[in-house]
Amino acid sequence: VVRPGSTAGVADLVAAARRHKVALVAQGGNTGLVGGGVPHMGEVVLSLRRLDDVGPVDRLAGQVTVGAGVRLETLQAHAAAAGLAFGVDLAARGSATVGGMVATNAGGSHVVRYGSMRSQVVGVEAVLGTGQVVSRLGGLVKDNTGYDLAQLLCGSEGTLGIVTLVRLALVPAPRDLVVGLLAVRSLAETIELASELRWALPGVRALELMTGESLRPVAEHLADPLPVTADAEAYLLVEADGGSTSVPRRADPAEDLIAAVASTVPGTAVVLDSAVATAEHERARLWRYREAHSEVAVSLARERSVIAHKLDVTLPTAGLARFCHDVVALAKERWPGSEMLLFGHVGDGNLHVNVIPPAGSAGEGIDAAVLELVMAQGGSISAEHGIGVAKKPWLERNRSVSEVDAMRAIKAALDPAGILNPHVLFGR
Amino acid sequence: VVRPGSTAGVADLVAAARRHKVALVAQGGNTGLVGGGVPHMGEVVLSLRRLDDVGPVDRLAGQVTVGAGVRLETLQAHAAAAGLAFGVDLAARGSATVGGMVATNAGGSHVVRYGSMRSQVVGVEAVLGTGQVVSRLGGLVKDNTGYDLAQLLCGSEGTLGIVTLVRLALVPAPRDLVVGLLAVRSLAETIELASELRWALPGVRALELMTGESLRPVAEHLADPLPVTADAEAYLLVEADGGSTSVPRRADPAEDLIAAVASTVPGTAVVLDSAVATAEHERARLWRYREAHSEVAVSLARERSVIAHKLDVTLPTAGLARFCHDVVALAKERWPGSEMLLFGHVGDGNLHVNVIPPAGSAGEGIDAAVLELVMAQGGSISAEHGIGVAKKPWLERNRSVSEVDAMRAIKAALDPAGILNPHVLFGR
Numbered sequence: 001v002v003r004p005g006s007t008a009g010v011a012d013l014v015a016a017a018r019r020h021k022v023a024l025v026a027q028g029g030n031t032g033l034v035g036g037g038v039p040h041m042g043e044v045v046l047s048l049r050r051l052d053d054v055g056p057v058d059r060l061a062g063q064v065t066v067g068a069g070v071r072l073e074t075l076q077a078h079a080a081a082a083g084l085a086f087g088v089d090l091a092a093r094g095s096a097t098v099g100g101m102v103a104t105n106a107g108g109s110h111v112v113r114y115g116s117m118r119s120q121v122v123g124v125e126a127v128l129g130t131g132q133v134v135s136r137l138g139g140l141v142k143d144n145t146g147y148d149l150a151q152l153l154c155g156s157e158g159t160l161g162i163v164t165l166v167r168l169a170l171v172p173a174p175r176d177l178v179v180g181l182l183a184v185r186s187l188a189e190t191i192e193l194a195s196e197l198r199w200a201l202p203g204v205r206a207l208e209l210m211t212g213e214s215l216r217p218v219a220e221h222l223a224d225p226l227p228v229t230a231d232a233e234a235y236l237l238v239e240a241d242g243g244s245t246s247v248p249r250r251a252d253p254a255e256d257l258i259a260a261v262a263s264t265v266p267g268t269a270v271v272l273d274s275a276v277a278t279a280e281h282e283r284a285r286l287w288r289y290r291e292a293h294s295e296v297a298v299s300l301a302r303e304r305s306v307i308a309h310k311l312d313v314t315l316p317t318a319g320l321a322r323f324c325h326d327v328v329a330l331a332k333e334r335w336p337g338s339e340m341l342l343f344g345h346v347g348d349g350n351l352h353v354n355v356i357p358p359a360g361s362a363g364e365g366i367d368a369a370v371l372e373l374v375m376a377q378g379g380s381i382s383a384e385h386g387i388g389v390a391k392k393p394w395l396e397r398n399r400s401v402s403e404v405d406a407m408r409a410i411k412a413a414l415d416p417a418g419i420l421n422p423h424v425l426f427g428r
Numbered sequence: 429v430v431r432p433g434s435t436a437g438v439a440d441l442v443a444a445a446r447r448h449k450v451a452l453v454a455q456g457g458n459t460g461l462v463g464g465g466v467p468h469m470g471e472v473v474l475s476l477r478r479l480d481d482v483g484p485v486d487r488l489a490g491q492v493t494v495g496a497g498v499r500l501e502t503l504q505a506h507a508a509a510a511g512l513a514f515g516v517d518l519a520a521r522g523s524a525t526v527g528g529m530v531a532t533n534a535g536g537s538h539v540v541r542y543g544s545m546r547s548q549v550v551g552v553e554a555v556l557g558t559g560q561v562v563s564r565l566g567g568l569v570k571d572n573t574g575y576d577l578a579q580l581l582c583g584s585e586g587t588l589g590i591v592t593l594v595r596l597a598l599v600p601a602p603r604d605l606v607v608g609l610l611a612v613r614s615l616a617e618t619i620e621l622a623s624e625l626r627w628a629l630p631g632v633r634a635l636e637l638m639t640g641e642s643l644r645p646v647a648e649h650l651a652d653p654l655p656v657t658a659d660a661e662a663y664l665l666v667e668a669d670g671g672s673t674s675v676p677r678r679a680d681p682a683e684d685l686i687a688a689v690a691s692t693v694p695g696t697a698v699v700l701d702s703a704v705a706t707a708e709h710e711r712a713r714l715w716r717y718r719e720a721h722s723e724v725a726v727s728l729a730r731e732r733s734v735i736a737h738k739l740d741v742t743l744p745t746a747g748l749a750r751f752c753h754d755v756v757a758l759a760k761e762r763w764p765g766s767e768m769l770l771f772g773h774v775g776d777g778n779l780h781v782n783v784i785p786p787a788g789s790a791g792e793g794i795d796a797a798v799l800e801l802v803m804a805q806g807g808s809i810s811a812e813h814g815i816g817v818a819k820k821p822w823l824e825r826n827r828s829v830s831e832v833d834a835m836r837a838i839k840a841a842l843d844p845a846g847i848l849n850p851h852v853l854f855g856r
Contacts, residue, residue, distance in 0.1 A: 060623045061745035061777070084627065107570050116570065118579070119547060130837070132830035140742045141776040142535050142544065142811035144583050145819075145826055146853055147835045151546070151579045155572050172627045195488045199512065199600045202630065314568045317489035348569040349489070383570035391573075398573055402560035406842060407575045409558070413837035425574055 001027075001045040007135075007164040010127045013046060014162065017419045018131055025421050026158040028100025029071060031092040033310065034388025036157045037100060040423050048099045051164055057082035062170045063122060063139045068099025068163050075168075084170040087114030091291060099163050105155030107384040112198065112347030113205035113241075114171055118154040125165035126153055129415025137167045152410070157386050158421040160414040174205070176242025178253040179283040182261065183232035183273040187211065188321040190234040193271070194346045195317065196264035201257065203241035207347035208290045210235045211324065214341040218289055221296045226289070228273040236346070237290050239283075254278050290343065297341045297354040304359040309366045311353040315379040320349055323377050330369060331355055338363065350383040371398075387425050395426060429455075429473040435563075435592040439555045441474060442590065445847045446559055453849050454586040456528025457499065459520040461738070462816025464585045465528060468851050476527045479592055485510035490598045491550060491567045496527025496591050503596070512598040515542030519719060527591050533583030535812040540626065540775030541633035541669075542599055546582040553593035554581055557843025565595045580838070585814050586849040588842040602633070604670025606681040607711040610689065611660035611701040615639065616749040618662040621699070622774045623745065624692035629685065631669035635775035636718045638663045639752065642769040642782075646717055649724045654717070656701035664774070665718050667711075682706050718771065725769045725782040732787040737794045739781040743807040748777055751805050758797060759783055766791065778811040799826075815853050823854060 004010045017024050023043040030037055039045055051067035054074060058064065059082055066075055072086075072093040079086045090096060090108035100106075102124065106117045114120070123136040126149075134149055153161055184190040187209075194207040210218075212232050219226045228235075238261075242253030254276045265271055277283045294310070301308035315323045324342060331338050337358030344351035353370050357363030371381050371394055381398045382391050396404050404426055411418075411426075422428060432438045445452050451471040458465055467473055479495035482502060486492065487510055494503055500514075500521040507514045518524065518536035528534075530552065534545045542548070551564040554577075562577055581589050612618040615637075622635040638646075640660050647654045656663075666689075670681030682704045693699055705711045722738070729736035743751045752770060759766050765786030772779035781798050785791030799809050799822055809826045810819050824832050832854055839846075839854075850856060 058746060059627075060620065062623065062626060063745075105572050105576075107572075111570065115543075115547065118576070119543065128830070128834055130834070132833060134828065134830045134834060136827075136831070138744050138806045138808075139777075140744065140808045140811075142539065142742045142773070142778045143808040144533050144535075144810050144812060144814045145808055145823060146815060146831070147580060147584055147588075147838055148533075148546070148582070149831060149834055151582075152575060152838075154576070154579075156575055160575075192488065195490070198490060314570045316566050316568065317491075318486060345570070349567075350570045378566045380566075380568045380571040380573055382572050383568075384572060386572045387574060395573060399564075400562065402556070402562045403564070403574070403577060405560060406556055406558070406562060406577055409841035410575055410580075410838060413841040414834060 001047055003047045003050050005050045007125055007127065007133060010162050010164050011131065011133050014127045015131050017044070018417045021417065021419070023419050023422050026099070026103065026162050028068065028097035029092065029095040031096045032100065032104060032388060033385045034382070034390040036104065036386050036388030036421070036424050040389055046162060048097065048164070054078050057084060057170065058139065059084070061139050063167055064170060065137055065165060065167045066098055067165055068097060070098045072096045072098065072101065079170050080173065083173055085173045086168065087120050087171045088117055091294070098166050102154055102163050102166055103156065103158050104386045107348070107350065109206045109208065109345060111345060112207055118151060120168050121150050121154055121166060122169050123167040124150040124153060124163050126161040126163045128161040129417065129420045137165060139167050155386065157388065157424050159411055159425055160420065174241040176253040177283060178240050178242060178257050178276060178278050179286045180238040180257050180274055180276045181228055181286045181289065182236045182238065182271050183228040184234050184236055185232065185270050185272055187234040187324050189270045190236050191317070191320050191346060193264060194236055197238060197260060198347060200264050201240050201260040204238065205241055206237065206239035207345070208237040208343065209346035210237065210290060210293070210343040214293065214343050215289060217300065218292050218296045221299060222288065222292055227275040232272050237286060293341050293343050297356060300339060301356045304356065306357045306359060306361060306363065309355040309357070309363050311367060311370050312383050312385050313351055313353060313374045313379050313381060314349045314383040315351065315374065315377060317349045319377050320346070323373065323379070327353055327370060327373055330373060334369060335361065335363060335366060389424055392425065429475055431475045431478050433478045435553055435555065435561060438590050438592050439559065439561050442555045443559050445472070446845045449845065449847070451847050451850050454531065454590050456496065456525035457520065457523040459524045460528065460532060460816060461813045462818040464532065464814050464816030464852050468817055474590060476525065476592070482506050485512065485598065486567065487512070489567050491595055492598060493565055493593060493595045494526055495593055496525060498526045500524045500526065500529065507598050508601065511601055513601045514596065515548050515599045516545055519722070526594050530582055530591050530594055531584065531586050532814045535773070535776070535778065537634045537636065537773060539773060540635055546579060548596050549578050549582055549594060550597050551595040552578040552581060552591050554589040554591045556589040557845065557848045565593060567595050583814065585816065585852050587839055587853055588848065602669040604681040605711060606668050606670060606685050606704060606706050607714045608666045608685050608702055608704045609656055609714045609717065610664045610666065610699050611656040612662050612664055613660065613698050613700055615662040615752050617698045618664050619745070619748050619774060621692060622664055625666060625688060626775060628692050629668050629688035632666065633669055634665065634667035635773070636665040636771065637774035638665065638718060638721070638771040642721065642771050643717060645728065646720050646724045649727060650716065650720055655703040660700050665714060721769050721771050721782070725784060728767060729784045732784065734785045734787060734789060734791065737783040737791050739795060739798050740811045740813050741779055741781060741802045741807050741809060742777045742811040743779065743802065743805060745777045747805050748774070751801065751807070755781055755798060755801055758801060762797060763789065763791060763794060817852055820852065
């Protein structure tokens with residue numbers, strides 16, 4: 001493990017790696033789930049943790065420059081101290097680093113409002129695989145002077161260059177947050193409701209789907225009975241910003257949310273029940289049902305002495321309801337006794353499919369079966385976490401030959417010696 | 429000029445061009461200002477106008493797929509008919525095409541709210557310079573499966589591939605629009621006010637700066653006296669969306685705007701005067717002062733029988749006020765008798781510098797002097813229009829050797845035969 005303390009240090013390391021034909025794997029907070037930041041075949045780990053400088057918030061531009069090793073939580077607190085906010089949030093905020101989030105184009109719960117990490121990146125400083133250092137940190141929002149190298153590095157999983165510094169856009173601090181937990185008659189109607197709330201509710205910033213079969217065991221595990229009926233087919237967690245304004249709004253954000261929901265489903269019984277919270281601890285309680293899904297999946301698996309299969313996929317929104325039904329039916333049929341927690345960022349078409357195999361089963365074939373279904377229905381085999389090594393066998397089936405050829409050509413152009421994370425994506 | 433009617437037709441043409449070593453220049457609405465879409469050295473023009481299919485609006489996903497040849501105006505009307513909107517707007521909406529807007533990463537007035545064209549692109553179908561067709565039109569918002577080729581094509585000025593179809597994100601239809609024209613005591617305070625309004629005013633979607641020296645001749649030319657004091661150093665045009673909601677908001681958007689302005693400049697005389705409009709024709713009247721700048725520059729030049737020099741640049745926000753003062757001083761000193769219209773999208777740090785030379789002068793050296801100043805102060809020589817051929821001599825001074833080397837490597841990777849728009853950017 002090498003831990004350089006500056007861009008120059010990273011450049012020296014890349015130069016040495018090129019000379020000696022040694023492969024490097026960049027590593028941030030090590031929170032990835034597909035093995036994109038860990039050595040597999042004797043690579044040297046390039047830890048970016050020491051690049052933890054946090055620049056002053058430029059309130060005039062609404063931007064900040066931070067080192068790749070800065071943790072998300074630190075960035076969030078830094079932005080908040082200046083009265084602003086950072087647009088990406090995710091559960092691993094205490095460990096995930098900005099560099100890793102750029103390399104994987106991290107998503108999370110607020111993509112529906114602010115976009116993914118890609119949308120926050122105004123510029124980067126990076127050492128390319130060619131050994132050259134590129135740096136564009138002036139915070140120029142509009143800068144149509146050739147190819148956008150920063151955007152190309154977003155989501156490239158450390159295979160083209162090592163990002164050392166990032167210029168990030170900030171967003172207005174949220175005010176008057178409101179969270180609603182809606183019990184909905186059917187899954188398909190939940191998806192429609194989520195879509196309509198994007199158009200009807202100002203400031204919507206999270207739209208999280210949970211199936212009833214997923215939420216009920218979570219509520220039971222938390223020993224916190226649901227504040228709404230437990231009998232719904234699906235649930236929608238909605239978070240909205242009542243207005244990022246220093247001017248007090250006259251409308252009550254809770255009323256806004258209820259009115260928006262009512263306006264999208266007029267005169268029907270689509271929404272069976274709802275709970276709305278504005279106080280912080282009440283909002284946190286509603287969020288807890290959603291955020292606990294991942295840990296409950298692990299707990300349920302542990303009780304059965306099995307491993308939970310966790311897949312993170314995107315489907316075209318129009319096919320989301322069908323996929324949910326099909327993937328549940330698939331698991332029931334092929335792995336009887338398995339349990340499924342199905343939830344996700346429905347506003348982005350992004351589902352987390354967590355399958356807990358029956359006791360005594362390794363659930364062999366589950367990942368393949370789910371990803372096959374995703375591909376057959378036009379989806380993406382990796383919504384948020386990237387390809388890494390775990391999904392490498394699937395890449396060339398999920399992307400066309402032309403696309404992978406183009407990626408390989410770009411890889412060869414920017415890392416001709418093949419020293420940057422050579423075993424991920426389409427790598428050896 | 430060749431006008432293919434399908435992606436396959438474009439692919440055939442690219443294959444033929446590769447075989448015969450003939451260069452192609454893709455052309456959309458031909459509204460660019462830097463010569464990026466016109467032949468310079470005998471290239472064949474590849475017109476994309478026939479690719480004008482407009483797919484159905486997918487309201488569930490908030491997306492639509494359209495051909496590269498679809499005009500912006502058509503797209504906007506199509507989105508509006510489905511109760512949604514498209515996030516990019518610009519004056520050339522009647523001519524500019526989606527393909528050209530992707531190729532140049534078009535900006536416009538609403539970037540501060542929705543981002544540039546890049547932010548609207550969910551996926552593309554394109555013929556690369558290698559002859560291969562890439563297609564990712566499923567509308568997957570989160571899709572971290574390798575390099576984002578669509579994003580790489582955004583702003584690449586037709587040098588890497590020919591975009592034939594585009595999957596675009598739509599935004600909520602604006603409601604209760606309010607426009608304010610604020611006369612501000614000083615230029616620096618105008619820039620600060622614009623910045624603070626981004627944080628204080630929900631739904632701000634345009635922040636347009638005009639200097640007093642720029643706005644006064646425009647108002648005179650329009651024969652429409654300003655509804656606010658004509659003596660201010662600078663003016664800010666603000667447009668905000670009162671809430672993209674189907675639920676009537678209780679707060680009056682005009683009051684919101686005034687309250688937001690008051691909250692950002694408490695107890696001072698920063699804002700000398702203001703006019704606020706909510707009715708469509710009144711909003712249009714205020715916008716007219718801003719939108720007429722470009723045509724008034726041409727008229728003023730014509731009256732003197734000279735050519736207006738129009739430069740489109742971005743500065744770091746922190747250096748914007750200094751640059752404005754310096755560029756005005758520069759013109760006065762070196763081209764006495766010249767007139768300057770200085771305005772732009774201040775929320776993005778983007779300025780349009782229009783210099784009308786004194787009568788009898790070609791204003792030789794004006795472009796160079798302005799761009800030198802931009803570069804010396806850390807700015808971008810092309811905010812919105814790209815490099816084309818007009819700004820080619822400047823590219824390698826505005827971007828580092830490392831950056832241009834990386835761009836050249838990517839160009840060689842995706843267009844190895846060098847047949848796509850070979851004379852723009854860093855081309856021959």
